[in-house]
Amino acid sequence: MKYREEAAFEEIKRRGKRIKQRHEQRVRRILSASTAGLALVLLAVLSIFTGVGKAGGETLYGSFLMPAEAGSYVLTALIAFAFGVAITLSIKYYRNKEKGEGASEEQNAQEEEL
Secondary structure, three states, rough: OOOOOOHHHHHEEEEEEEHHHHHHHHHHHHHHHHHHHHHHHHHHHHHHOOOOOOEEEEEOOOOOHHHHHHHHHHHHHHHHHHHHHHHHHHHHHHHHHHHHHHHHHHHHHHHHHH
């Protein structure tokens, strides 16, 4: 046998930790890329609804008293809120999942010691 039992267990724990770190990095990259993409989409939607490129005339885009203009602002705000909630819930789910796995490993180690 190449390792003693304790050394083999430590090697397994070290490799498992490295695998988890790589997975975390992958998830972090995916979340960062999706956040950047959603920000670009939000800017595109905002530019479409606010009429970027229209020439001339005075406008009151910030006024909620004009029903035609208020709809695009409300829609943009709802879309941004929905994306924010979705990202927040996915991060929370991922962290809770990690904590659950970490706790079970610690409990198993404590039970083996007893």
